[in-house]
Amino acid sequence: MRFLALDVKILPVPAQRGLSGPFFYGLLCCVAFNVLGGVKNVLADEFPSLRRQADIVRLVRQDCGSCHGMTLAGGLGPALLPALLHDKPAESLVATILYGRPGTPMPPWGDFLSENEARWIVDKLQKGFPDEP
Ligand code: HEC
Numbered sequence: 001m002r003f004l005a006l007d008v009k010i011l012p013v014p015a016q017r018g019l020s021g022p023f024f025y026g027l028l029c030c031v032a033f034n035v036l037g038g039v040k041n042v043l044a045d046e047f048p049s050l051r052r053q054a055d056i057v058r059l060v061r062q063d064c065g066s067c068h069g070m071t072l073a074g075g076l077g078p079a080l081l082p083a084l085l086h087d088k089p090a091e092s093l094v095a096t097i098l099y100g101r102p103g104t105p106m107p108p109w110g111d112f113l114s115e116n117e118a119r120w121i122v123d124k125l126q127k128g129f130p131d132e133p
Pocket residue numbers: 059060063064065066067068076077078080084085088093096097101104105106107109121
């Protein structure tokens with residue numbers, strides 16, 4: 001609603017400055033399109049839904065845990081505890097999860113996890129991974 005109110009207020013101004021109607025409305029559409037695009041991107045970057053988070057916690061504790069240890073303190077794979085991960089670049093950890101580490105037992109998870117979900121896992125691993133619900 002605030003957006004609409006803003007439109008109404010600024011509408012008369014361009015007419016006084018001699019901007020042609022179609023040009024102005026084209027510009028307005030362009031701005032609105034970008035604003036909506038921005039909103040869409042923000043939503044796309046959101047963390048997974050609570051239900052999906054519970055599934056992911058289970059997956060990490062059980063499937064990842066089979067190599068990284070049930071408490072993520074290490075096994076065949078290295079420990080995934082905050083002390084070890086907090087200062088590693090999140091982007092590279094996300095890539096490790098999605099694409100694996102070729103030449104090591106770390107498999108790619110891109111078929112099972114979206115990029116946002118991998119990002120959520122890394123965020124949680126770096127802070128302290130939640131227990132299974
Ligand atoms: C089959 C065993 C295995 C499974 C299953 C596995 N990993 Fe790994 N993972 C490894 C190994 C081994 C490494 C170390 C690779 C290397 O030597 O660089 C690793 C490395 C990593 C790293 C990088 C750690 C660091 O300190 O750089 C992350 C993050 C990671 N795994 C997350 C996961 C997650 C999340 C899952 C589950 C979605 C998972 N792994 C499942 C074996 C596994």
